Amino acid sequence: METVAIGFKCFIYFCVFIIIRANDNERFNGGFNTNLDDALRFLNEYDIEAANMCFRVSSAQWAYSTNMTDYNKRRMIEEQTLQAKFDKITWKKAAEFDWAKISDPIARRQIRMLTMNNRAALSDDKYNEIYHLISEMKDLYAHVRICPYVTDFNESVSIYCDLEQNDAVKIMADSHDNLELLHVWKEWHDKSGPVMKNKFMRYVEVANQAARINGFQDASEAMQFTYESAEFEDNLAQTIHQIMPLYKELFTYVRSKLYAKYGSEIIRIDGPLPAHILGDLWGQEWGNIYDLVIPYSGHGTVDVTAELLRQGFTPLRVFQMAEEFYTSLGLKPMPPEFWRYSMIEKPNSRKVQCTASAWDFCNKMDYRIKQCTEVDMKNLIATHHEMAHIQYYLYYADQPFIYRDGANPGFHEGVANAVILSVFNPTHFYRMGLSRNRTDIYENNINFLMLMALRKVAYAPFAYVVDQWRYQIFQQGVTKMNSEWWKLRLRYQGVVPPIPRFESHFDAAAKRHIPADIPYVKYYIALLLEFQIHKAMCTAAGHTGPLHTCDIYRSREAGRVLIDILKVGKARHWQDVVKMLTRGKSDKLSAEPLLEYFEPLLEWLKQANKYEKVVGWMSNKKDVALYQPLVYSKSNRNMVDIYNLIVFSVIAYKSSLVLNI
Numbered sequence: 001m002e003t004v005a006i007g008f009k010c011f012i013y014f015c016v017f018i019i020i021r022a023n024d025n026e027r028f029n030g031g032f033n034t035n036l037d038d039a040l041r042f043l044n045e046y047d048i049e050a051a052n053m054c055f056r057v058s059s060a061q062w063a064y065s066t067n068m069t070d071y072n073k074r075r076m077i078e079e080q081t082l083q084a085k086f087d088k089i090t091w092k093k094a095a096e097f098d099w100a101k102i103s104d105p106i107a108r109r110q111i112r113m114l115t116m117n118n119r120a121a122l123s124d125d126k127y128n129e130i131y132h133l134i135s136e137m138k139d140l141y142a143h144v145r146i147c148p149y150v151t152d153f154n155e156s157v158s159i160y161c162d163l164e165q166n167d168a169v170k171i172m173a174d175s176h177d178n179l180e181l182l183h184v185w186k187e188w189h190d191k192s193g194p195v196m197k198n199k200f201m202r203y204v205e206v207a208n209q210a211a212r213i214n215g216f217q218d219a220s221e222a223m224q225f226t227y228e229s230a231e232f233e234d235n236l237a238q239t240i241h242q243i244m245p246l247y248k249e250l251f252t253y254v255r256s257k258l259y260a261k262y263g264s265e266i267i268r269i270d271g272p273l274p275a276h277i278l279g280d281l282w283g284q285e286w287g288n289i290y291d292l293v294i295p296y297s298g299h300g301t302v303d304v305t306a307e308l309l310r311q312g313f314t315p316l317r318v319f320q321m322a323e324e325f326y327t328s329l330g331l332k333p334m335p336p337e338f339w340r341y342s343m344i345e346k347p348n349s350r351k352v353q354c355t356a357s358a359w360d361f362c363n364k365m366d367y368r369i370k371q372c373t374e375v376d377m378k379n380l381i382a383t384h385h386e387m388a389h390i391q392y393y394l395y396y397a398d399q400p401f402i403y404r405d406g407a408n409p410g411f412h413e414g415v416a417n418a419v420i421l422s423v424f425n426p427t428h429f430y431r432m433g434l435s436r437n438r439t440d441i442y443e444n445n446i447n448f449l450m451l452m453a454l455r456k457v458a459y460a461p462f463a464y465v466v467d468q469w470r471y472q473i474f475q476q477g478v479t480k481m482n483s484e485w486w487k488l489r490l491r492y493q494g495v496v497p498p499i500p501r502f503e504s505h506f507d508a509a510a511k512r513h514i515p516a517d518i519p520y521v522k523y524y525i526a527l528l529l530e531f532q533i534h535k536a537m538c539t540a541a542g543h544t545g546p547l548h549t550c551d552i553y554r555s556r557e558a559g560r561v562l563i564d565i566l567k568v569g570k571a572r573h574w575q576d577v578v579k580m581l582t583r584g585k586s587d588k589l590s591a592e593p594l595l596e597y598f599e600p601l602l603e604w605l606k607q608a609n610k611y612e613k614v615v616g617w618m619s620n621k622k623d624v625a626l627y628q629p630l631v632y633s634k635s636n637r638n639m640v641d642i643y644n645l646i647v648f649s650v651i652a653y654k655s656s657l658v659l660n661i
């Protein structure tokens with residue numbers, strides 16, 4: 001039976017009542033308690049218990065990640081289950097309050113943060129259901145295995161289909177063989193999405209129900225609510241619009257190089273690019289095709305690995321160098337517990353998870369990095385990056401537990417990558433005695449900026465599109481999930497699938513963040529913040545000259561800018577933090593510092609593209625037919641099917657006799 005409930009939603013700038021429909025038995029009846037003492041008591045208890053819970057879960061996760069035994073895994077899952085229960089109980093307690101009527105603004109905000117936008121509002125059955133759906137999808141994703149690319153086919157030799165994501169990523173990065181890339185791309189997309197499509201559709205339904213109980217129209221609105229700003233989506237749309245001219249110049253230049261490499265069989269000279277030749281399984285980040293597009297091949301590229309080895313660096317010295325970077329800015333040294341308990345090298349006596357990560361054990365004492373450090377440039381950068389997260393933890397440690405986080409979900413990565421703009425930087429390497437490349441040579445600078453653009457500018461539209469897609473699915477339903485995915489990718493990225501795709505495919509789920517229920521727009525926000533924070537620190541440091549040559553090393557003034565952001569944590573609205581950062585000029589996300597950073601490259605690209613007929617891409621019916629075969633009228637459908645058969649038969653012959661393990 002349906003009844004009408006009054007939902008209530010409140011942004012920082014305005015409050016509106018909206019009328020929502022919800023099932024009778026699932027309606028969230030907001031609480032009535034408005035007593036401030038009760039509220040403060042509850043928040044105090046929460047502060048202690050949540051920190052305690054966090055310590056237990058982190059400890060168990062750490063134990064497993066650094067020692068992957070069955071016993072440790074079981075313990076970790078037990079603690080995570082306790083956490084889920086704790087979250088549900090917390091929500092119930094918070095929901096007893098009528099937060100809007102609590103007189104103290106700080107208590108009001110905290111209770112609202114605990115009440116709103118929470119799946120705990122679901123009935124126990126549904127709460128468990130969505131929790132399990134997500135775990136099952138994560139599990140399916142983790143177990144995707146694909147078949148290797150085989151050219152000299154021999155029926156008497158069995159082929160084992162046991163390549164994991166890491167293997168697929170590596171082939172996509174290293175291979176320049178069109179058929180091999182196509183094979184791996186197709187395998188990965190065919191074997192990841194379709195198996196979880198039904199579960200995902202149910203997940204969309206339940207996530208929407210949870211959102212409606214919380215007073216939102218659907219889960220997309222609930223996702224956006226995290227940012228506490230009514231103008232947030234407009235702000236983002238504006239920034240991607242600003243980045244597009246630079247992206248299109250980069251795209252056009254890259255297309256001309258890929259055209260020269262792969263030819264007109266797979267690239268139309270004024271068209272979009274197929275997703276499989278961009279050096280990345282998802283076509284999201286193009287740094288791996290740098291060798292194909294390098295502007296001045298005779299000139300220096302940044303790589304300090306040989307020099308690190310020559311100077312006898314060890315993993316410990318890499319960590320000490322990173323620490324010294326932060327203390328040179330006036331930030332804190334790593335505490336004794338950090339040095340005692342961090343895992344900075346891969347142990348050979350046990351199995352560990354090697355992804356580099358930074359840990360806060362929530363007890364204001366224990367902070368660690370887990371990294372299987374090898375002595376090379378990549379690890380040097382990773383260590384500086386992870387240590388930025390530790391600095392964040394150290395500075396917001398004095399905040400209440402609920403505020404110990406980035407000002408919004410983009411801040412942690414934004415801050416860490418902003419620091420890296422000074423570290424992965426020819427000027428810095430020169431100052432640190434790790435490179436003798438002159439930094440004032442034009443060709444070297446353009447080469448460096450090209451590499452950065454492939455990593456950062458090329459990533460922007462992808463980072464933007466993922467959640468745009470998710471919002472649409474939550475809003476409009478699941479009937480056209482795959483064509484909507486490619487429609488957005490063509491529109492913003494100029495990327496099309498290399499082979500026809502249908503609604504039986506589910507290509508968005510080839511990216512883990514979709515099945516794993518991890519929001520993605522935070523990476524786009526982090527990208528904008530990265531350059532905004534870099535710019536602010538460089539201004540404070542008194543840097544003159546192009547923005548990409550700025551290195552904040554040894555600048556206490558830049559350090560103060562950083563400390564001001566870090567110590568606030570999430571205690572203030574993120575737009576206040578941006579305002580602080582821009583010295584009162586603006587409280588918005590902006591693409592301008594990013595554009596300033598790449599300004600010299602943009603000029604160069606315009607010259608390089610001078611004779612190109614189209615800057616950007618023109619899409620035609622054939623492009624659209626790749627993911628929307630039904631655009632043809634019914635009478636033409638056979639034609640489409642035949643076309644598909646031809647394309648598939650070319651690809652299918654290789655995997656027809658393969659064992660699937």
Ligand SMILES: *[C@@H]1O[C@H](CO)[C@@H](O)[C@H](O)[C@H]1NC(C)=O
Nearest residue numbers: 067068069070071072349350
């Ligand atoms: C790894 O975990 C097991 C428990 O499964 C424990 O007995 C062992 O001591 C741990 N090893 C290390 C080096 O911590």
Ligand SMILES: *[C@@H]1O[C@H](CO)[C@@H](O)[C@H](O)[C@H]1NC(C)=O
Nearest residue numbers: 151152153154155156157158
């Ligand atoms: C197939 O593999 C077997 C065993 O390695 C070998 O003896 C045979 O010559 C191969 N056949 C072809 C056609 O390569």
Ligand SMILES: [Zn+2]
Nearest residue numbers: 385389413416
């Ligand atoms: Zn990070």
